[in-house]
Amino acid sequence: SQTIHQWPATLVQPVGSPLSLECTVEGTSNPNLYWYRQAAGRGLQLLFYSVGIGQISSEVPQNLSASRPQDRQFILSSKKLLLSDSGFYLCAWNGGYEQYFGPGTRLTVT
Amino acid sequence: EDQVTQSPEALRLQEGESSSLNCSYTVSGLRGLFWYRQDPGKGPEFLFTLYSAGEEKEKERLKATLTKKESFLHITAPKPEDSATYLCAVQARASKIIFGSGTRLSIRP
Numbered sequence: 001s002q003t004i005h006q007w008p009a010t011l012v013q014p015v016g017s018p019l020s021l022e023c024t025v026e027g028t029s030n031p032n033l034y035w036y037r038q039a040a041g042r043g044l045q046l047l048f049y050s051v052g053i054g055q056i057s058s059e060v061p062q063n064l065s066a067s068r069p070q071d072r073q074f075i076l077s078s079k080k081l082l083l084s085d086s087g088f089y090l091c092a093w094n095g096g097y098e099q100y101f102g103p104g105t106r107l108t109v110t
Numbered sequence: 111e112d113q114v115t116q117s118p119e120a121l122r123l124q125e126g127e128s129s130s131l132n133c134s135y136t137v138s139g140l141r142g143l144f145w146y147r148q149d150p151g152k153g154p155e156f157l158f159t160l161y162s163a164g165e166e167k168e169k170e171r172l173k174a175t176l177t178k179k180e181s182f183l184h185i186t187a188p189k190p191e192d193s194a195t196y197l198c199a200v201q202a203r204a205s206k207i208i209f210g211s212g213t214r215l216s217i218r219p
Binding site: 099 | 151156199206
């Protein structure tokens with residue numbers, strides 16, 4: 001069966017510091033991968049999606065970037081965090097129509 | 111513009127009190143409508159996919175239905191463990207899925 005991992009689970013970072021969040025998927029090959037951000041009490045905002053290694057599509061302009069160095073690995077990065085980057089970050093994959101989500105990373109920028 | 115609207119934003123029920131959550135959508139070329147359950151501090155858990163008007167899916171106390179304009183998530187005789195945020199999402203063109211803002215459901219014992 002397929003599983004999706006995210007780490008770290010929680011992160012507290014100062015403004016201006018770099019960021020790296022990692023997502024890996026097991027049990028499937030060539031999945032579509034997604035990064036979402038969820039603000040408190042809000043819906044999910046799609047940040048990036050990838051249909052293959054090195055292929056990244058950005059949905060919203062921001063100071064975040066994404067990379068897919070391996071088939072089942074998706075990384076979300078920033079060179080300098082802003083206070084507005086705080087939120088709950090979710091990675092997801094889909095092989096068919098529905099998406100399956102990881103456990104999420106709670107990021108607090110102080 | 112593709113849009114998904116969920117109502118109500120929050121719903122408090124007594125244990126055993128049945129009710130429905132609504133998801134209204136306007137998209138061009140619906141490929142699928144999805145329901146998720148999300149517990150606090152966790153990722154959304156997939157519940158159902160509905161593909162065409164008239165389709166219904168059931169899982170324990172939950173039943174999802176779909177029309178051409180909206181979907182309902184019916185909850186029958188809920189228990190406190192059904193308390194969660196329920197998210198609706200639709201997939202239209204290409205690979206983009208649009209999520210609603212969710213309904214926070216609270217079941218009092």
